[in-house]
Each structure stands twice: as C-alpha cells, then as structure tokens.
Amino acid sequence: MLDNLISDPLQILAIDVGAGTQDILVYRTDQSVENSTKLVLPSMTRVVAREIEAATRDGVPIYLAGNVMGGGASSGAIQAHLAAGLDVYSNPDAARSLHNDLDRVRELGVQIVDERPVDARVIHMRDVDLAALRSALSAFGVDVPPLVALAVQDHGYLPGAGGREFRYEFLQSMLADGGDVLNMIFQQPPDYMLRMRAVASEIPGAFIMDTGAAAVLGALGDPLVAEAARDGAILVNIGNMHTFGIAMRGRRIFGLFEHHTGGINAENLRWLVDRLRTGRLTHQDVIDQGGHGAAFHPEYESSGAFDFVAVTGPNRHLAAGLAFHQAAPFGDMMLTGPFGLVEGTLQRLQALGYNVPVRSLSPDLLL
16 A cells, blocks of 8 residues: 555655644645645535535525534534524534544534435535645645545544543553554544544555654654753644643653643643652542642653743743743744654654655654
C-alpha cells in the first residue's frame, strides 16, 4: 500500500482536524516549508453544522450518513434540529458522533436506522472531505498528494466496556511505554479509537496522530522550543475546544494534562503549568477543575523541574501576561499540528525502511 503512495519528490497532505478549524499543509521535499501550500479552513464539524442548520430552516428531516466524526458544532446543530420538532435519522456509525453509546443517542431522540427515509435530507458525517480539497486546490494548479497524515482527538470507546476512560488508558499506555512522541503515530490505531479508525478506513494508508501529540511534535520546529526541550520544557497547545499541556525532555513525554479551553484562564493555566513542571500535578487536580485529567510517565515525579514554557494554538491569548514563549514553528503558529504530522510521517517512513529525504524540524532531537 505505502509503495503506491510514495512519490518523488515526496509529498504529504497533512490535516490537523480541530473543533474550529482544519489546518492543512501540502508538504513537498523539493521546496521550503515556508513556500508550501497552506490553508486554514472551517472544520468539518462547522461545515456539517451549517448544512444541518439549512435543513432546520427548511423544516425537513435529516439522515446522518457516513462515519463517526468530531462533535462540537455539528452535535449542537443536531440537537437544535430535534428541538425544532424535526426528525433526525442516522446510521449507527454516524450516530456515534453524538455519543459512543448508541442508547444515549436514542435518548436524545435520534432514530437509528440502516437506510435513509425517502423524505430525509442526507448529511454526510466525516472529519475530512478530500474531494472538496481536490476541487479547491485544483483551481490553483495544486494536486492533492496521495500520502495523507491526519490528526484527530479521539476519546476512545469499546462497546460493552462500560464507562472506562479509554483516552487516558491510551495516553497512559503511551507514556508507560517510554513516552516517545514518535510512538504516537499510527496506520492501524487501537480498536477502541473509533474516530481514528474511521479516518483510517476512509483514507487507506494514512498516518494518524492525536491532535495533542501532533502539536507537541510540531512545536519543536520553533528553534527556541527545540533548544529548551533538550533539558526539559512545558509545551501547551490552547485549541478552540481543548487545551493540552505536556512536560517533555528530548523526545520523551513525562507528564501531560488536558482541559476544556472554555475552563482555561491565565490564573488556572499558571497553576496547572507550575504543578506539571515540578512533578506535583495529579489526575484528580485536573478533574477537580472540570478538565479531562492527566497522565504520567513512571518517572514523572523524579524527572525534575521543566523551566521553559511555550504556548501555541488559536487561543494562546489566554496565556497573555504570563512569561511563556509564544511558539511559532516556521513563523506559522496555526500550522503547528500539520508540521508535527509531517515530522512524524517522515520519521515513521524512515523507520519502515523507506529512503526518503528528511528535513527534520529539530534534528538534534529527532534524528
């Protein structure tokens, strides 16, 4: 499969799928990163939300086709459609965009069916629309590369497993296995990562990362961050929906936390970062603040302080007034995730034995 996706020059389509935007990089090894084709577009959850809102205005029922995708705006639009007294039908896979537990989805009023009712408007649920990207880029003479790298945030779910916190089992297992950020890129995601597996099934051969891991890896493209990470650094990505912070030394992650960006301000961000950098943060600390939680490397408490702190992400203004470095790899903060996806893909291709020319973001750390 991969042999058919490797081109000369090597080209990679990197898409970081967020709640507010999808950040896109068309990477080629025969041109500088700065001259690459780049796009920051509305995320698919917002695109889908607008389609649903149009159906609500038209007063027609909808049928959710396709696969599980990220929620946020689309989930809100579906619930507003139901609140307007209009029917929502869905296939089982697409229904999991609302909640992984289909009984919970039914309780919302969604009717789960195998076929579209004849009077329902089809809404395609998907995290990536490659056909639309091909159409948009073709107007400028840019081809979509066959090799794709994607980042999504996946909470994880396995039917019959109850309320297990699969996302934190996933993150904790990554840290317990050494914490190497380069181990966080997959072609075959774990079975319980349904959203990752959905994009893997739709785009065969794609490399897939968690959005947090992609941002961490991409931030190393900032020379100051790469230099500081040799001794130890805190990197915080303040996204549109989630805030993800990690304590990193070299390529190893020693601890991390994840919070809702809606619950982040300068005061509690300073508190979280201070406890993370000194090895005192606990999972319960983050839960008590209303966040998702935290995960740790076995050597977390004895790993020492991480003095340098960098922030990135579209809501990095929430760190205003704090003495944190504003990371901007290759001068482009919004493409931090795609830069990390490209780096992870290049490194994985090398590990698989492909003789690809690698322009590493931070060679002292990664090669």
